[in-house]
Amino acid sequence: MLTVQEGHALPSGPFEEGHRSLQAGTRSWVERQTGHPLGYIEQLYTFADHDRAGDGRRAISISYLGLTRMAEREAGWRNWYAYFPWEDRRETGGVALGAEIARRLETWIAGAEGMLRQQRKLRRDAAFGTGGEKWNEELVLQRYELLYEAGLVAESRAPTAGRVPGISMLYDHRRILATAIARLRAKIKYRPVVFELMPDAFTLGQLQVAMEALAGHRLHKQNFRRQMEQQELVEETGAMAVQTGGRPAKLYRFRGAVMRERSMAGSKLPLARVP
DSSP states (O other): OBTTTTTTTTTOOOOOOOSSSSSHHHHHHHHHHHSSOOSSSSEEEOOTTTTTTTOOOOOEEEEEEOOOOOOOOOTTTTOOGGGGGOOSSSSHHHHHHHHHHHHHHHHHHHTTTTTHHHHHHHHHHHHHHHHHOOOOOOOOOHHHHHHOOOOOOTSSSSSSSOOOSSSSTTTHHHHHHHHHHHHHHTTTTSGGGGSSSSSBBBOOHHHHHHHHHTTSSOHHHHHHHHHHHHTTOOEEEEEEEEETTEEEEEEEEEHHHHHHHHHHTTTTOEEEEEE
């Protein structure tokens, strides 16, 4: 993700008279502050909670989800799992951290009585996949808001001594980021926006790695490739990629015609997990 202020804030700015539209204003501020033009962009959410700016002002932010290819590693680029390490379940460390956080929420649950205690437990179980529930990668915002209420993240106004790992952000920018991650994780299941982040030519292995990074969990290799073929989202370029330490791999490109042929109605991208 692109950040400013040494990774503690998202690019942003006021809507100015010279901006043709909100989208144009967003594109202008991001490119001005980071040097990167945006590709795909869509309105995300309007944030207007009281005292968001921390100084008593009523600040209203209209947020956008935008995608751009990382041309080079600059100071503004950050791995979003540095802010939400429990969301990265590609390795056992993230799974273990999520389970540990769920256990630490027991104190917050026990601090309530009656129906409120039961509600807190149900929310914890649904968000963190405990109590017989399954982990849902799209509940990024719900997990963050639980931790905020429990005082376990630095942005909380009622911090506790047992904060969870993760880089904090100014104001409610980490909440905005959580909302964006949740939207993108949901969107990659039915729209081919992942190709906005890919180079013009790529291997299926590279595409799978990108999908896994967005979803936060591993995918079954054979199922992934079979579903990509069934969806007809990619086509061979006729060229090969020479990979160090392995056999050359076929290069593919996004088959944009699929958008015109089916408008992607009812299609599902291959996000089947590793069994």
